[in-house]
Amino acid sequence: MKVGLLGSGDVAKVLASGFLKHGHDVMMGTRTPAKLTEWKTQHSQGKVGSFADSAKFAELIVLAVKGTAAAEVLLGAGSTHLDGKPVIDATNPIAEAPPTNGVLNFFTHLDESLMERLQSEFPRAHFVKAFNSVGSALMVNPRFKEGRPTMFICGNDETAKRMVSGVLDQFGWETADMGKVEAARAIEPLCMLWCIPGFLRQEWSHAFKLLK
Numbered sequence: 001m002k003v004g005l006l007g008s009g010d011v012a013k014v015l016a017s018g019f020l021k022h023g024h025d026v027m028m029g030t031r032t033p034a035k036l037t038e039w040k041t042q043h044s045q046g047k048v049g050s051f052a053d054s055a056k057f058a059e060l061i062v063l064a065v066k067g068t069a070a071a072e073v074l075l076g077a078g079s080t081h082l083d084g085k086p087v088i089d090a091t092n093p094i095a096e097a098p099p100t101n102g103v104l105n106f107f108t109h110l111d112e113s114l115m116e117r118l119q120s121e122f123p124r125a126h127f128v129k130a131f132n133s134v135g136s137a138l139m140v141n142p143r144f145k146e147g148r149p150t151m152f153i154c155g156n157d158e159t160a161k162r163m164v165s166g167v168l169d170q171f172g173w174e175t176a177d178m179g180k181v182e183a184a185r186a187i188e189p190l191c192m193l194w195c196i197p198g199f200l201r202q203e204w205s206h207a208f209k210l211l212k
């Protein structure tokens with residue numbers, strides 16, 4: 001698959017490396033290609049361009065930018081380049097404020113998620129929430145003695161979710177599909193829960209598993 005990543009931070013770099021490892025074509029998109037010089041040296045087959053270059057290139061888009069900039073980045077990518085495409089949304093709506101006793105502050109509220117905002121602003125893109133509830137170091141083929149961890153996903157388009165489930169399977173996750181876009185109201189705050197042991201006790205090496 002041709003995968004276009006929007007972002008140059010840890011999440012974008014880790015996922016881009018994971019897609020390359022699993023045989024996909026990758027282009028990373030950023031305003032500042034210089035940020036990716038080292039990554040490019042280590043991954044000569046990966047491409048780097050603007051947000052628009054990356055979205056245009058992509059069959060599958062991965063949104064991995066600061067939550068506060070997500071809508072602006074998608075606008076910059078060009079809505080025509082998003083039309084009809086699956087968009088993995090790894091972002092979280094983290095506010096520009098320090099955590100309170102280890103609990104991150106969000107700029108959304110419980111009855112409205114960031115992904116719902118993005119889905120209504122870009123109605124022809126097929127957003128699928130994924131990879132937002134685990135640290136970047138564990139996103140690609142994490143190893144736990146308990147087996148595969150669970151990635152909670154949601155989104156309105158069944159075909160896009162099937163494609164993302166396939167990616168998650170390659171990346172060593174089991175998928176728990178929580179339904180339509182509104183489920184992002186529950187999945188985005190998992191990021192708060194995941195980060196608490198880190199902020200309180202420097203524990204960052206866990207992941208969620210749904211037991212049935």
Ligand SMILES: NC(=O)c1ccc[n+]([C@@H]2O[C@H](COP(=O)([O-])OP(=O)(O)OC[C@H]3O[C@@H](n4cnc5c(N)ncnc54)[C@H](OP(=O)(O)O)[C@@H]3O)[C@@H](O)[C@H]2O)c1
Pocket residue numbers: 006007008009010011012029030031032035064065066067069072073090091092093094131132133134135136137
């Ligand atoms: N870090 C993690 O372990 C982790 C885990 C799960 C989910 N997440 C979520 O994943 C997303 C990416 O996280 P990250 O830690 O990799 O990186 P980050 O530092 O949150 O974001 C960096 C990216 O945001 C873009 N950006 C920032 N301000 C911008 C603006 N005003 N206009 C346009 N673009 C802007 C940057 O663009 P340029 O490339 O142009 O500089 C860069 O690509 C976040 O939403 C985060 O909450 C992070």
